[in-house]
Amino acid sequence: MMAEKQNVFEELLMLKENSYSPYSNFKVACLIYLKNNDQVKGVNVENAAYPAGICAERTALAQVYSLGYKKHDIKSLELYTDSETLGSPCGVCRQVISELVDWSTPISIYNKNGFQLETNIKKLLPHAFQPAQLSK
Template identity: 75%
Template sequence: MDSNQMIFEELLKLKENSYSPYSNFKVACLIYLQDGQVIKGINVENASYPATICAERTALSQVYALGYKKADIKSLELYTDSEILGSPCGVCRQFISELIDWSTPISIYSKKGFQIKTNIKELLPYAFEPEQILK
């Protein structure tokens, strides 16, 4: 079994932890760290939709809460319950753009398995960056 298939199998298990009673659209995220740790995230919905948190933000928040930084992130692996390519929402793209290196590989999986390997620079080419507001 190749590494993409192993990651896909892990994402399929993790997606079952998703709390998505409204959309039934499960999302799972694995962040592989340079030291071998794997941080997990799932989407958690809320009846008040703005209170919903996406899997990517769940996982990245844990990375930083555990004391890791951008340089510690090896890759971000994302699964969505889509039949076709499902990618991070706009809020997640912005969130990711600030918290990982722009060259960090991002792999996206759908119900069919591995779909694409990209990075945040390709997903959000004109990101709003801290330098635009910091003096």
């Protein structure tokens, strides 16, 4: 694994410990690197009322926008899932990413074994529902 990806992986492993996942015991962590070298963190937060939980990707993206950043400020999205196989964003997260992140922004996916895949939202959700489709 490249040194940079190894460093990100180690950060994600530490961050995943902040996950609140007492029901699934499936920890997810997301780091969003900004072009100004800041980073925004997110973890999954579950709730006994399952639909009330929120995924790590949406936690991090909500913070990005809350801090006043926009899609053009995002350098990369790094995602860790507590899995032995390739984990990837759920459908809801893919839709949110498609609207809040530039389509060419790199998305790196990691699991328990380290870096697995670099992709982007265009590849993960090629036929996303777009704001323009709301036009009458």
